[in-house]
Amino acid sequence: MAETLVLIPGLACTARPFEPQIAALSAGRTIVVADHTQDDSIAAIAARLLREVPGRFDLAGLSMGGYIAMEVMRQAPERVKRLALLDTSARPDTTEASQDRKRLIALAEAGRFEEIHSALWPRLVHPDHRDDQALQDIMFGMMRATGAEAYIRQQRAIMARADSRPLLPGTEIPTLVLVGESDAITPPEIAREMAEMIEWASLVVIPEAGHMSTLEQPERVTQALQLWLGQN
Numbered sequence: 001m002a003e004t005l006v007l008i009p010g011l012a013c014t015a016r017p018f019e020p021q022i023a024a025l026s027a028g029r030t031i032v033v034a035d036h037t038q039d040d041s042i043a044a045i046a047a048r049l050l051r052e053v054p055g056r057f058d059l060a061g062l063s064m065g066g067y068i069a070m071e072v073m074r075q076a077p078e079r080v081k082r083l084a085l086l087d088t089s090a091r092p093d094t095t096e097a098s099q100d101r102k103r104l105i106a107l108a109e110a111g112r113f114e115e116i117h118s119a120l121w122p123r124l125v126h127p128d129h130r131d132d133q134a135l136q137d138i139m140f141g142m143m144r145a146t147g148a149e150a151y152i153r154q155q156r157a158i159m160a161r162a163d164s165r166p167l168l169p170g171t172e173i174p175t176l177v178l179v180g181e182s183d184a185i186t187p188p189e190i191a192r193e194m195a196e197m198i199e200w201a202s203l204v205v206i207p208e209a210g211h212m213s214t215l216e217q218p219e220r221v222t223q224a225l226q227l228w229l230g231q232n
Contacts, residue, residue: 001055003081004055005025006057009065011064015065017215027227032053036154038150042071045068046071054081059072061084061086067088070168082229083174084228088186093160098159105156113147121139121210178221184210
């Protein structure tokens with residue numbers, strides 16, 4: 001029976017950030033991209049994933065997807081064979097971050113959803129990639145595909161997420177903690193904190209990448225995932 005790899009995208013993301021990895025990892029493996037657009041809490045999104053994906057699986061989450069992956073570990077750790085936390089954090093939202101999210105929700109509710117992309121773009125990628133129009137078009141296209149209503153649900157779920165740090169020391173499966181070296185949203189020190197809490201964790205810092213490491217440096221991220229999955 002083919003192994004199953006579940007991928008969880010980030011906020012306002014479709015499967016697109018994982019396309020390079022899906023292409024490289026799909027041989028002999030079932031890959032599922034989780035639906036994180038329907039529910040307004042991290043717990044409910046994780047519960048949906050557990051209902052929709054049978055059996056045991058490898059689990060990788062990017063940014064918001066990492067919050068969901070840790071909640072899956074909270075709800076059903078016996079279902080997860082390997083865990084990958086990409087450009088994410090185990091910490092709960094700070095007051096400042098929640099205030100920023102409320103401002104972005106207000107823009108979306110006011111019909112100014114497309115302004116959000118311009119506000120966020122400089123923090124999403126490595127400084128060398130800020131003028132990459134193709135990458136910017138991908139990000140903008142995903143926001144449009146997600147839509148304002150799902151975006152608002154996702155932001156509210158993120159604001160209310162639990163502190164997952166107490167969970168990490170009990171994580172006893174092969175774990176990859178990966179982060180872009182210039183991630184301005186969940187910086188390397190946050191990744192290092194997670195990796196140090198997990199006995200079986202490997203920390204990988206991706207050079208010349210920001211928060212969207214899977215798209216900014218797809219080959220390097222794919223290589224790290226292949227090693228995590230035990231591939232050559």
